[in-house]
Amino acid sequence: MSSAWARFALLAALLLAGCEREKRVYSGQPATNPAGELYQENAYDVAQGKRLYTWMNCTGCHAHGGGGIGPALMDNRWIYGGKIQQIYRSIRDGRKNGMPAWKNRLTDQQIWQLAAYVRSMGRYVRKDVAPSRDDALNSGKAESRRERSAPLEPGR
Amino acid sequence: MNWQSALDPHSANARHLADLFWFFTALCAAIWLLVVAALLRAIRHPGLAGEQDPPERQLRKSRIVGALTALTVLILVVFTAASFYTTRSFAWPDMNTLRIKVTGQQWWWQVEYRNHDASQVLTTANEIHIPVGRPVTLELHATDVIHSFWVPDLMGKQDLIPGRTNYLTLQADHAGVYRGQCAEFCGLEHARMAIWVFAQEPSAFEAWRRHALMPNTMPDGGAAAKGAYIFVHRQCASCHAINGSDAAGQTGPDLTHFGARATIAAGTLHNTAANLDRWLADPQAVKPGANMPKVDLSAPDRAALVAFLEGLK
Ligand SMILES: [Cu+2]
Numbered sequence: 161m162s163s164a165w166a167r168f169a170l171l172a173a174l175l176l177a178g179c180e181r182e183k184r185v186y187s188g189q190p191a192t193n194p195a196g197e198l199y200q201e202n203a204y205d206v207a208q209g210k211r212l213y214t215w216m217n218c219t220g221c222h223a224h225g226g227g228g229i230g231p232a233l234m235d236n237r238w239i240y241g242g243k244i245q246q247i248y249r250s251i252r253d254g255r256k257n258g259m260p261a262w263k264n265r266l267t268d269q270q271i272w273q274l275a276a277y278v279r280s281m282g283r284y285v286r287k288d289v290a291p292s293r294d295d296a297l298n299s300g301k302a303e304s305r306r307e308r309s310a311p312l313e314p315g316r
Numbered sequence: 317m318n319w320q321s322a323l324d325p326h327s328a329n330a331r332h333l334a335d336l337f338w339f340f341t342a343l344c345a346a347i348w349l350l351v352v353a354a355l356l357r358a359i360r361h362p363g364l365a366g367e368q369d370p371p372e373r374q375l376r377k378s379r380i381v382g383a384l385t386a387l388t389v390l391i392l393v394v395f396t397a398a399s400f401y402t403t404r405s406f407a408w409p410d411m412n413t414l415r416i417k418v419t420g421q422q423w424w425w426q427v428e429y430r431n432h433d434a435s436q437v438l439t440t441a442n443e444i445h446i447p448v449g450r451p452v453t454l455e456l457h458a459t460d461v462i463h464s465f466w467v468p469d470l471m472g473k474q475d476l477i478p479g480r481t482n483y484l485t486l487q488a489d490h491a492g493v494y495r496g497q498c499a500e501f502c503g504l505e506h507a508r509m510a511i512w513v514f515a516q517e518p519s520a521f522e523a524w525r526r527h528a529l530m531p532n533t534m535p536d537g538g539a540a541a542k543g544a545y546i547f548v549h550r551q552c553a554s555c556h557a558i559n560g561s562d563a564a565g566q567t568g569p570d571l572t573h574f575g576a577r578a579t580i581a582a583g584t585l586h587n588t589a590a591n592l593d594r595w596l597a598d599p600q601a602v603k604p605g606a607n608m609p610k611v612d613l614s615a616p617d618r619a620a621l622v623a624f625l626e627g628l629k
Contacts, residue, residue: 186600187610211607215567216554265554267609295460297479 181288182207187269199276200244200285209277210291210303212270216262224300225281230259234281236310242284243312247275282309320495322468326515327487329406329471336402340395347391406472409453409483416444417455420463420476420498422607423505424569424582429525430455438529439557441569442582445514445528447521448488456482461503467496467513475500488515495583504605510583528573531560532628542617543624551611552621558628568608575628581606592622 182204199205213219221230231239240250251271254261262271280290283306290303325331363369369377415430429438446452456465458476465484466473474484488494498509516524535541547553548562555568563571577587584603585591594601596618599608613621 184605186604187598264549265551267551267611270609295478 196244196248196272196275199272200279201289202276203289203291205273206276206280206285206289207291208270209273209275210280211295212266212274213277214295216266216274218274221258224298233278234306234309236282236313238312242279244272244275244279247278248272251275251278281306283307284309284312320468320497322472324469326469326489326492326494327471328489329485329487330469332402332405333472336398339398343391343395403472406485409485410451411453413450413485414446414452415455416446416452417457418444418465418476419457419459420465420502420509421459422461422503423498423509423603425509425511426569436529438525439570440528440572441577442510442579443512443514443577444486445516445521445524446486446488447518448491448515450518451485451487454484454486456484462500463498463502463509464500465496465511466499467494467511469494470496470513473499486513488513491515491517491520493578505603508582508584508603510579512578512583532558532572534561535624535627539620539623540627541624543620543622546613546617546621547624550613551609555608571625571628573628575626581608587626589622589626592625593618596621 182202184204193199199209221228222233225234226232231237236242238246240246240255248271250259251266251274252261252263252268262274266274276285277291279285280303283290283303287304290306292302292304294302322330322337323334325334417426417428417430419426419428425442427440427442427444429436431437444454454465454474456474456476458478460478462478463476464473465476467486470486470488471484474482476482492515494513494515496511496513498506498511500506502509514524534544544561547556547558553563553565555565556571557564557566558570558574559572575587579585580587580591580595581599581603585595596611596613598610599606600610
């Protein structure tokens, strides 16, 4: 194959990868995503999670990730685990000492989107997937511009 | 109902704008006709190629060109002045009138009647009721991106900008229903972001306001009561509030007196039981991307919710 063709193929692959970046599934969970892993690969889902984070007033306890009444969400310390499935379970079922269960208040898809967004706060998602803008004025760095936190550390 | 048209004004301000439009159109049309006539004449009577005009003819020609240039400048000045004086008066909101806060969000309108007395504050969505013959001041806000409020029969458009308040004065001469529309592209469902202005005789408006302020009474039996239970205990209450129930969500449209509304989802569907069932079965099939998720509900649960919501008159 000539190098011109190789370049063309590379460009096409890059552009197509862009389509996947924010592919939207509006209702329900895609069948190809049984373990929820893919939510954190999708810019649209992460952005929806970011909106829900404010809508459901998560800031009330966790601030913008720095924590307050509840633990910080942007560092590498996770009491109940920092994998997306573990975060999903913390949101869905709640945890003792005050974290409420959201399973009757949000849909399953929304809980996955929130979990994916929480992963983006310490930038445990790809840079091109993490949100780069805020609806409100915000003096902090956008998620996409943050350094990735240290590798996940189990336990306190 | 009036179909929206800026050329069918129903208020003094809209009339000024329509007059301005016709003034521009008439003058520009006249100029265009003159230019075309001059062009036709030039084609009919071409000068000979290479022919030199006598000096007095050259002088006449440059005088004509000079005069026409001056006339063009004059017309532009007149246009600028006319639009300046017409729209200038719109920029000064009257703060002593009825004030309504309108918040644009993807992709619906929240409407809040301001009052110093908190018990008189009234929140609704996608519909504005106003008394005829009285100016009403809208306070325009946005929560996410820029939207634009435009009810062409009543007034020109004004943007809603996150983090900033704009004002717009609305007044209707005749009772009627006027359609409006978001006029600034704001994302996926921009085209399905309509708003309705109901202009009513002052007494009818006051009756509407009194009624709308009252909490809904909760049904005490049958399908509607089951619907009320589902509404409060399922996802609905995280986003929607109903005055009179325990539902107090603040991020979606307030559904108090929802049964009395004309449309569902900012003008997307007529408000009928069948359409509401369709909306609840999957909002994403009706208005893809809208910020209301599909909630898994059985058909009987949906029917109960429909009975409950349509009963909120
Ligand atoms: Cu819009």
